[in-house]
Amino acid sequence: MKKIIIGVLSLLTIGFGLQVEQISLNPSDLLSISEAEARRGGRGGVRRGGGRRAHKTVNVNVNHRRRGRGGAFVAGAVVGAAVVAIGTRHTYLPASCPPYDYYGRRYYHCGGVYYQPVYSGPDVVYVVVDKP
């Protein structure tokens, strides 16, 4: 009986020891992974890893790719009747969306939606806004 107990304890200890060996991540890395955003290479800073700022990702293709900047991927156009929430951002305007100028500020208006161009990081994005 004692041999069985010691054998089981030994196996449990070995198993636990192997588990502990795998937990060798920097604790803050869990935050980067769990945010499910693009994780970028280091940005030229010795201290900083790019992934720590994953929450600042700008251009998000909900189906496939997430790019932090450059804005140079082909995204599906915003189509017709879908409800577009205020505050959502688009890399491109819908096709043939005409400008709408309001007291010197530039907007675009099509499909019942108003878009305001803004710089977000180095990229221009079009933010859905309320009617100006």
Next chain:
Amino acid sequence: MKHRIYLTQIMLCLCIFLSPFTGLAETTQSVDEEALAILKTMNDYLLSHQAVSFRAIENEEEVLDNGQKLMSSREIRFEMLRPNKFHVKRQDAGGELEMFYDGSSFTLFRKNVNFFSTVVAPPTVSEVFVELEQKRDIQIVARDLLRDDSYSFLLASASSGFVVGDDLVDGILCTQLAFRSADTDMQIWITKGAQALPRKYVITSRWITSAPQYEVSFSDWKVQDTIDNGVFMFKAPQGALEIPFAETTTEQEAN
């Protein structure tokens, strides 16, 4: 005899149990004096004149949720007049982006859409670099090498560093250095002699899945006393419109 066997087994269990913990803590390493001296020579030369300019190619990796890595590239033309002016021209697949800092304001301009945005900026280049990164999600190329306190800044970050040896970059013989900080590994290739300049700079984010890298290759360095001040002033072209410049948020885009 039985007790000795039990004791042996218990000691074995303890050894196995405790052994992972001895591996968790990183051993403290030092920064090699020769590596520091080369880094300082480069920093001193970059600071020796007020005007600095170069061309660069940035290659940056990003990691998808499935661990797959993608790389994007940018070509850059950078000009700076210490302590408070710089101009960047950056070409990527989205077109050309220009950035102007004239000592009091910072402007972004994309000519393919003819939009610009101007905001009030801090009084020095180093402070602008930090504010752009922290509040506006803009990373200026090799900013850690260009700030006035670059040497002390890098030294404060490094837990270890050493001279790797000689290596060729674009046919130019350089000394390769390697440093490690808490989150990243840094490698830098520096030309030889008193007029030491960086030719290549690589940052590896080793705590991120797939350890993505950021790489910059430099060329056409000019380190001189003066530069045409006009390059730092933004003049809005005909028809250019001013738009807002967003501060960093956690909003996501729809596409």
